[in-house]
Amino acid sequence: MPATAPSARDKGIEFLRNGLFAESVTFLEQALSEDPSDVDLYIYTAYAYASLNEIDKCVETLEKAVDLAPTSAKVHYNLGVAYHKAKNLTGAKDEFKRALGLDPTYTLAKQALESIAGEQEGQTT
Known part of the structure; x- marks a missing residue:
């Protein structure tokens, strides 16, 4: 065969x-x-x-993926990473928060959110 x-x-x-x-x-x-x-x-x-x-x-x-799977923490996390690469820190932060809202144990999203907070803090000092 x-x-x-x-x-x-x-x-x-x-x-x-x-x-x-x-x-x-x-x-x-x-x-x-x-x-x-x-x-x-x-x-x-x-x-x-x-x-x-x-x-x-x-x-x-990834925006299309979010439309298809709005309750997927993984998809929101990945969109957050893409927004971060696009220098859209507000969008990235929002997506990481959505990912954590869907899965509070999502360590990568938590770390990414902390990283952005550190970046924003570094910009204001």
Whole structure:
């Protein structure tokens, strides 16, 4: 029995793992067009965009993920990271707070929020 060809999702994730971000985006975008309800695909795609320093596309992709999964602390955290990369500290802080509101044990969100507080404190001194 012949092996099944890898899906666009599988190829995109494989390229992502190998650091081939432009190739990854091509396949992940194709996979999203085939299954626009796969929240993890948005996170993978956003990571690839961030790795290519396409921060606006990263943010846009994660905003779509939040629309699909508004109760996912992971998605809010990732959007917060994207906003932080985009130098939108207010947006980042809001998303980290949302992530913590959904999951008070989300250590990464707590650390990110503390980091932003430190950055803002450093700007005022």
